[in-house]
Amino acid sequence: MKLDLTPILESKRTxxxxxxxxxxxxxxxxxxxxxxxTLAIRGSSNPGPAKKDVTHKEHNTGTWKK
Amino acid sequence: xxxxxxxxxxxxxxxxGVIERYAIGGAVAATxxxxxxxxxxxxxxxxxxxxxxxxxxxxxxxxxxxRDRGCAMEGEHVVIAGWxxxxxxxxxxxxxxxxxKGVEKDVEGTPARVFTAExxxxxxxxxxxxxxxxxxxxxxxxxxxxxxxLQEILTRHGLAGAWQQFERQFLK
Numbered sequence: 112m113k114l115d116l117t118p119i120l121e122s123k124r125t126x127x128x129x130x131x132x133x134x135x136x137x138x139x140x141x142x143x144x145x146x147x148x149t150l151a152i153r154g155s156s157n158p159g160p161a162k163k164d165v166t167h168k169e170h171n172t173g174t175w176k177k
Numbered sequence: 178x179x180x181x182x183x184x185x186x187x188x189x190x191x192x193x194g195v196i197e198r199y200a201i202g203g204a205v206a207a208t209x210x211x212x213x214x215x216x217x218x219x220x221x222x223x224x225x226x227x228x229x230x231x232x233x234x235x236x237x238x239x240x241x242x243x244r245d246r247g248c249a250m251e252g253e254h255v256v257i258a259g260w261x262x263x264x265x266x267x268x269x270x271x272x273x274x275x276x277x278k279g280v281e282k283d284v285e286g287t288p289a290r291v292f293t294a295e296x297x298x299x300x301x302x303x304x305x306x307x308x309x310x311x312x313x314x315x316x317x318x319x320x321x322x323x324x325x326x327l328q329e330i331l332t333r334h335g336l337a338g339a340w341q342q343f344e345r346q347f348l349k
Contacts, residue, residue, distance in 0.1 A: 124318075130212035131319055136181065136285040138213045142205065143179040145215040146260070
């Protein structure tokens, strides 16, 4: 018996389309909730944000570096 | 507490003359065009005031302004309304253009300046990590970008080759 993934993938696409079409304020509130949930899952052992590799601040000079 | 409060605070900073111009980038900006994308921080690109008699840009006035209003520092981030915010300079010509051409969106009566979808996709392509490429695909699959406008941006910033490679890898 083969599993047909087509309806599952279509259902996911529909869900994503509907989520994208929600009002922006609602989507931003969802981001707030997603962040809370992610932090709760991570637990208190690693509460900080992920390190970025774009730029960093030179703490002794207060200037930005790539 | 939430991102809307972050946006209100940044608008106040701009009105108070601490920053000249700002635009939100990264996952939060992408959320304006796509489904919500989980993230732990907010990237805010800013045009800094330069210090008098100096070519150096300094984020210190931003940090001082926010510290004076009770915001905490957390590594490279300032925490506003519970969100770590990273204030980033527009370091490349592409990001400078994205900052200049940022668009204003309405968040329940609060104006928010964000990068255009095309600039977000171009920056993601330039950054080039796996998650950035996945984001470009999200923009395309969601029909959230004008591909002609994206091509113009990519050509202007020497990213036509990166786009061709991306097309070969994911779209053909």
